[in-house]
Amino acid sequence: MTQLKNISEGSTYKAAASVADTVVNIFSQHLDRAVEKGEEDIASVPSAHHVEQILDTAFWASLRREEGNSPKVSIAFLSPEQAGFPLRFEHKLTFSPNVLTKLGPGVERPGVHLGVWYDQDGLYIWGTTHKIPNYCFVLDVSEPGLLVIKHRRSNGFGKFTNIVVLTGDQIKVVDEDSRNLPDCPVLLTSLLGFTSASPNNSVNVLIQIATSMRAHKHGGSLLVVPSGSDSWRDSIIHPIKYSISPAFSGLSDLMRQDIKNWSNGIWQGELSREIDSIAGLTAIDGATVITDKHEVLAFGAKIGRTEGSSRVERVLITEPIIGGDGVIVNPAMSGGTRHMSAAQFVHDQKDAIALVASQDGIFTIFTWSPCENIVHAHRIDSLLL
Template identity: 50%
Template sequence: MASSSYQAAHLASPRIEQHFSDLIAQAGAKGESGFAKAPSTGVIEEIINAAFWASLRKEEGHSPRISIAFLSPQQAEQPLLFGKTLPLTVSALTKLAPGIERAGIHLGVWEQNGELFIWGTVLKIPNYCFVLDVSEPGLIVIKHRRLQGFGKYTNIAVLKGDEIKMLNKDCGRLQECPALVTALLDIHAPCSFNDGVNVQIQLAVSMRAHRHGALLLVVPPQSDDWKQSVVHPLQYPVYPSFDALHLLLTSDTAMHNDQFWQLSLRNEIENIAGLTAIDGATVMSSQHHLYAFGCKIVRKAKAETIEKVLFVEPVLGSKPTQKFIYELGGTRHLAAAQFIADHPQALAMVASQDGHFTIFNWSAQQQMVQAYRIDSLLM
């Protein structure tokens, strides 16, 4: 192990251990089975410590990108077993990183006789399995596989330098919280590939990944009201509307477990998410019909100019706070907030070039726009 300890690992580990213990205990009480063993506080601290110091090193000029899963080889499905186990050290992680940096590959780590060791790699892991991801130097994300195994993993904590963010499920229980946010917090999570909220999550992940900045407006189907808030003529109209994603999602459900159907779905999500990188807003219906991209958003005629939003970040210690819109970001955030104020039935998704991601929706109870900062949920 590294000679010096990462202080954030020591501080966060007890809370992470408690989360996994509670999660698995609740699952067992409901009669669920097939889930992984919860790691101890010491195990969590040791894994975080090794991953953090490894993330600051370089191998052949590249910073390590690592995903570690805590499970035994017996719990893994079709694991790739090393001929001999390796100690969990900074040096071992740095050397192995180039071979496991692709998405979906986890380095298997287990404990024996009080020592942690690396036993191989695995693609499929049990429900609620502890996973640690390193995607950039000094950034550690703790997550677990969802119970049904569909879609993005559920994030538990984000550690960046000396900053610790423990995610707060209670934010997802606030009135009028967007379904996308509650799903990311694993509250009433989508359980199928063709769930519309699950598709929105995958779109958000892809939009954030391209790092160009993006604005996606999700509007009610069979309504042209959104056109009152865009500059005409449209620069990039789509006519007739592009329905490939809609057709995939409404196809025979028997096809949805087919790997070729799933690949087609991912490709169409990447296709639409790619268009959001073009300057302006992309407009799509809640039934996944693509109407236009590169749209310039303007205030609806006779509508009031929005100044403040209710800002919510789903992390412990953060409370809903009214903020001026310019405190959140630039023109994309202003355009998104104004659009939602003018079209309360819509949803706006904004990705910033710096990695921030914000969901805007309307709160009838608060009579104002809500802004949920969710990049901690998308990492």
């Protein structure tokens, strides 16, 4: 965890003052790299003072309620001129907890951002926008006391890249160097923002499924197994009540369509529905099984132990945040029954991966680490918010 420093004048949320300089440094580095690569439509970097003000105001707004509901707001730091064709208010609105709370119900839909900029009088709200420039500073007010700083991917598709997660006085700064660790799964690398994302990119589809799994809040397990192999069945208790034959290929069929369809709204809507359907199956007791080509093989499957296999005794747990050093623990320490069975599955089926969502929002990817010769549990909930 990042250590808190002395609060600066004017800020009443200590974590805001503590993390502001770090946030500016991270965004400055990203924009410098973007300029070097010749990227266009690049955002402006907020000052540390503005970052602190935005965090402070958003935190106190998150603790308020409007008609019994806590505000869920996405705040983007950009001028109206950077926003394409935004909805602009006739009069500037004060950037305050009270105004954010009042506006919350009207701007909580996905893809809607409150535009915040500054003049000689300080920060103000100028309107709303769907379009924001690359690497634009975005702050999501997700729930009371939970703030997520992120930016838009350079190609504009896929989940935003998380930079910092603040939960009360806890600060989690995403460690971009995690991508350089041995056995770092490509799904994690993509979440860190270092692989390209496109609508039919298989890794990005898994990220969307993971996000949808976390969103339904029932908890669930998704097993991704190699296509063309039935060895995964050796790790499942039979009979499989909800086995599917032939394998359902709705999602994989969509992904095989021509690249010209990627920007088609109808196609993207169908993709989202297929993703949500698969994620919904994970809420049923047991595990959902899909191939690495996203064909659905079963759901509600009970994980057992392959005949002759040893019981998994150790799991390496890491989290891609600064200070999140790995620890080796008993599988029981990685979570509940879902986590223990997922660890056993990956231990026995080393070419598979398991995605596990807890009801409390914790999300873990289980993979086999050939470097460490152990099941590796990657805690990624800080990247999915």
